[in-house]
Amino acid sequence: MSMELSIILAMAIPAVGAVLIALSGRIPNLRETITLLTAIALFLNVLNLLGPVLDGERPEVHLLDMFPGLAIAFKVEPLGMMFSLIASGLWILNSIYSIGYMRGNKEKHQTRFYICFAIAISATLGLAYSANLLTLFIFYEVLTFSTYPLVSHKGNETALKGARTYLGILVTTSVAFLFFAIAWTYSATGTLDFVDGGILGGKVEGPLMGLLLMLFIYGIGKAAVMPVHRWLPAAMVAPTPVSALLHAVAVVKSGVFSVVKVIVYTFGIDNLVTSGSADWLVYISGFTIIAASMVALRQDNLKRRLAYSTISQLSYVVLAAAILTPISAVGAALHIAAHAFGKITLFFAAGSIYTAAHKTEVSQLNGIGWKMPITMTAFAIGALSMIGLPPTAGFVSKWYIIQGAMSSENFVALSVVILSTLLNAGYFLPIIYAAFFRQAEPKGPDDHGGHHDHHGEAPLPIVIAITSTATLTILMFFFPDVALELAQQMIGGIQ
Amino acid sequence: MTAHLPILQVLIPLMAAPLCVVFRHRDIAWIIVLLVSLISFVISTMILDQVLTQGVISYFMGDWPAPWGIEFRIDAVNAYILLIVSAIGAVVAFYGRHSVTREVPRDLIYLFYTAFLLCLTGLLGMTATGDAFNLFVFLEISSLSTYAMISLGKDRRALTASYQYLIMGTLGATFYVIGLGLLYMMTGTLNIVDLHAKLLDMDGSIRTLQAALAFLTVGLSLKLALFPLHLWLPNAYTYAPSSVTAFLAATATKVAVYVMLRVFFTIFGVDIFEETGLAPVLMTLAIAGMFVASTVAIFQNDMKRLLAYSSVAQIGYIMLGISFLNVTGVSAGIVHLLNHAVMKCAAFLAMGCFMYRVGSVQIEDLHGIGKKMPWTMAAFVVAGLSLIGVPLTVGFISKWYLIQAAMEADMMPIALLILLSSLLAVVYVWRFIEVAYFKEPANPSLKIKEAPLSMLIPLWVMAGASIYFGVDTDMTLGVAQLAAEMLVGGAP
């Protein structure tokens, strides 16, 4: 199969899958089978691209000219390759998980759920492979709108309100800032292609460069750099599979992925180093890391705590990119992968607890570790990865970020990383401690939720999914080769 | 035969109109309308082909050569406008069968179709003619039949809306005639190309010329509903039968914009703007319209009225593009003219489907409609996303070009204003989408079926077009670019 075809198929497979899911909506078993098969087919297809990309090939597809001289075009480069691998691979696990979760909770409108999910994945893949800012923007927006029905899935007032915040912030930022920044870039340079070394060097003067960067960073609302992070906690009203794959992996990673791409391929690292336009970004992302961690400390709702943790972790990637050294850029790329594995595990665990025990608050989790040992063990592994302790994926990426900060003697970044590690430990370890070492509080006689106390593990699909992601989190510590190779190829392109 | 295409384009609907009255039967009338609109469409494609291969077509009425006789003059600009008008005419005619039966009193339907044909005649004539006074006559033909069609709406407010439009429309047309009279005084000609040639040597500071420009601008602004001269539009669109609204929203204001382009660029030329300072005025009004009308739209509970205000805002975008006075800006205006015709037609056709099944387009009556009429609602979502300007829809193409034009004219703040105003569109579109999908219907026992296929097909043709032209822009952008270069470049 030619690589050009593979690129097109990467978007076409989930899109066709969405149509098939729509057609088979009446028969749930068939519908879920199609979802799974689509996910597997997509992953194999993406895998087909991996070998050539590792060998240094950069397959391209020029789809069509949207404007004269401005095309919808795709090009697989290492970072996009890694992102697409993560998104498509985790989609398989997430689909397995979804089956258990959606059925276990008897959710309505499941067909719509699976359709929108497939479209969102299609958009994510398009974004990962985009060869210019225009293509990136198109898929960025498609991703926003296709995930709206997933966030508002429940349809009650809370869900609608959350979805409104979600859409409001993402659309406002992308239209008012990102679109503006892209148009500005185009009128300044006459191109929007992602080029090694950037396109903006010497095209925009002094402080305007900083302003343009700011427009990009805040325009990419999906990266959730404070103060445009509010949509992420709001999106937690969605069913947990959505929070797990989309709001811990696909959507938010699209954000930081775009930030890294813009910094590396639009501005160019050398250009930013000489102009000093990105200095503020270290402070802003550092602030976001610390502030979001502090907020996470105070959240009792488990998913909200995870959401704030995500905000904080996303800014690691932004921070790593903003340090502007090759080695920290490797860290940024690795952290995209590492955080994906860890955070999806954590969300899977949160959904597992909700499905089996109908508990949503951290304070209700005393002693739950003994009832749901697999779930909570996986949770612990995910949490260790978030903190950055071996033997988990988080350690690898953090190592590179710290290396980068040291090599450029950026002590602000360094102290932020160290301080936030402590904070991460501060909001994750108590959960693990409570789950395993605290007794469940005796219930009063008027407690109607009592019948949930006699629960065991979550349904089998959930357990399979959660075990797999937790394993991946550990495996990435021992075998980071592929990710590392891709990340190094990315900076190979920079130097 | 092919030599007479320009006149046939206008003559066929004109001659067919009395036929409807002769038969006095609504089904026969509908068949006539359908046939005629299809023939018009075919003719317009042939004309376009002819223009693109052989260049400008000049057709002398009764073989009296211009500038004495009336000339039909078709170049790339109006060939495309002809195509749009006749295409939308055909789509709406096909759509109208069910919709009109439901929304127009039965014994008046054949008259409705008569008026429809006359309106089509007028709009096609305005576009095809190369004579400025002849244009006025066609303008009045289309306007008078429009007033009649609006007044056929079932709500009694359709009458007052029609009356209001009649007064303002006639004022606008009369302003146009006054302006034209002043031009005639200066030049002694009414032929558009001849006017251009005569005005070329004249000093733009002559006051009569400036007064003429002022009268023409105000008159046409009334017809195309430029803020704040849009007051007739919301009521007219709200109470007219839905297929009329769809037709008018997509064609009438657009043809008026085309006439405005002709007046500005072909007759007067770009230089007069420097002399008069008209461009900043237009720009201010356009931006004010974008914001005020969009904001008003947010607070509407009647969907047709909401979309009507959105139209006023969208006309603001078109005029904004034109007021940049550069090629990119004018092509942005023209491309948005094409795009907005497509998306607004789709949106109003969807409203017609709701009207047909639910009998109302009040937002509270449409709660949960997304489940009952999924295809109609999906088409509306496409149109709505287009209004917002989401990528892969036509709206995005227009917005991109507008922004580029603003950047090219070194007006960064205006680029930002364009984007901010499009956020208002998110609010008014989403207000409806949210309740249509996620609210429970107010009256769940009511059985509401999907709209009939004969309405869904035209609806999806327009919705499909607003996606198709949002991705494959060769044609629309090509036209707009070509037209803008001709207009701004000063070629007659």
Place this chain on the structure above:
Amino acid sequence: MQYNEIINPGLYNYWIVIFLMMIGFYIVIARGNLVKKLVGLNIFQTSVFVLYISMGKVVGGTAPIFGEGFEVFSNPLPHVLILTAIVVGVATTALGLSLVVRIREAYGTIEEEDIHAQEEDF
């Protein structure tokens, strides 16, 4: 096109045009009675007729009919144009009046204020 040079230099007619125009315009805006509004509209249109006819006048010219001994003619074109405009004006008035009849049938009044009282959004 020599008539341009020997056109009637008097501005008298144009003053009347402006006067009529403003009267008509004022009536359209200020009057609440729907029939009176139409009257105003007619006056407004009439001013344009006068405008066109005045500009066709050539000093010393006769009616544009060829005949022995007549060399100078008035410009007939504006007159013809205005014939068309008059027809359009008549059609508009007829349509307007018929609308007023139907409004009266529907509302029982032709006063804008009364209609306004019955409908919130007119």
